[in-house]
Amino acid sequence: MSELSHKDWIGKAATIRFRDKAFIDGKFVAARSGRTFASINPATGETLAEVASCGEEDIDLAVASARRAFASGAWSRATPGHRKDVLLRLAQLLRENLHELALLESLDMGKLVTDAATVDVPGSAGIFQWYAEAIDKIYDEIAPSGAGDLVLVRREPLGVVGAVVPWNFPLDMATWKCAPALAAGNSVVLKPAEQSPFSALRLAELAMEAGLPAGVLNVVPGLGETAGQALGRHMDVDCLAFTGSTAVGKMFLQYSGQSNMKQVWLETGGKSPNLVFADCGNLDAAADMAAFGIFFNQGEVCSANSRLLVQRSVKDQMVEKLVARAAATQPGDPLDPASKMGAMVDARHTANVMRFVETGKKTARLVAGGEQVTVNGRGSFVQPTIFDNVSPNDSIARDEIFGPVLSVIAFDDEDEAVRIANDSVYGLAASLWTDSLSRAHRIAGRLHAGTVSVNTVDALSPMTPFGGFKQSGFGRDLSLHALDKYTALKTTWIKY
Structure with a gap:
């Protein structure tokens, strides 16, 4: 990235386009309420865009879209080879749009654009590639049994995964949740932090370009107390994956108990x-x-x-x-x-x-x-x-x-x-x-x-699991172990 100067980055930043709508069922749409929130460049104090502020109605629409897509089987029952090809194409599109994505990260939350361009965006592309390549290399099991019995143990996608991610590594954290969830065949409703919505919205657009069916990845920008809570309490979300503060993680555990007992996987605070x-x-x-x-x-x-x-x-x-x-x-x-x-x-x-x-x-x-x-x-x-x-x-x-x-x-x-x-x-x-x-x-x-x-x-x-003990949460991001969060084991016992 050393070939780009300060002047080069400023020039590219001047031409960047911010996606400021929610992405639901394959289309950019305004929040049903018409509400927006300002996304501000912390390095300058300037407003970058007014972004759709999703509420409960928008979450309902996104979850319904994700459920329809899952039930259709267009992604959930697609062959491993097809899912692999689409996610590999998405990894390549991330690399092809590296400068744009790095600028979205930097302008949105203040990180060094060179870090975004050399660490964050290549890292996200690498993780999508890694899970894509794992898809057709994970085998199911046959359990030991007596003569006349065949016992199959298979991993099945859970259904609709809600993902709530923080602002410190907006694209990376979205990738850590979405890549294994999508690789396993789930549909995802992703809520980025209100401080940093732009790269997640661009990711969804690129995923469609890569061949992901409409509704399989929806992005709902909004405030935690509205969009985040609605996703956490939703009765048709099968799993909620969260990275953020310990205090908010505890709230998602409560939301699960108050709704449908959805699985909740938390990666929360630290004092390493x-x-x-x-x-x-x-x-x-x-x-x-x-x-x-x-x-x-x-x-x-x-x-x-x-x-x-x-x-x-x-x-x-x-x-x-x-x-x-x-x-x-x-x-x-x-x-x-x-x-x-x-x-x-x-x-x-x-x-x-x-x-x-x-x-x-x-x-x-x-x-x-x-x-x-x-x-x-x-x-x-x-x-x-x-x-x-x-x-x-x-x-x-x-x-x-x-x-x-x-x-x-x-x-x-x-x-x-x-x-x-x-x-x-x-x-x-x-x-x-x-x-x-x-x-x-x-x-x-x-x-x-x-x-x-x-x-x-x-x-x-x-290749290595990431996650914590105690109030740093449970469950693991990265590695094959992350797939455990987004799949369920189904036993099929056949007598013959």
């Missing part, structure tokens, strides 16, 4: 620890990745390594290295390839992050950042911020901030490190740095987290 032991032979690499683990995507990452636990004998060295890296990672125009950090998603979230920062200034030692800033006099930006001498009981060490705010905590031995790391309501991810193979296995086994990265941070791929 990153443990650095004194026997780490490359503190520079550990510092590089610790900075990446909290400053990438402005810290707006559910698995961000927001707690840095460092063995006391090397703690001051690590802090010094991190302060230097923070100084080199200042916010800039998201469309400038030279920028190291983008904008926060909106002014409200920026204010919330700054409340945590102000609290931290009262209880810990601020060693880097700590200020809200503007770029070219505009926008919602926060400096990369580091607090040293943080108590494990401080708010900044316990609560999910979802911003570029790092808490450094010292420890003396393995037991103390593990105790601090596990003392959290969350259990999404963890990292540890050591040159001892024995310690790596020993500590990884004791950390209560869905993914433990050793001598790196936040490692993931389409």
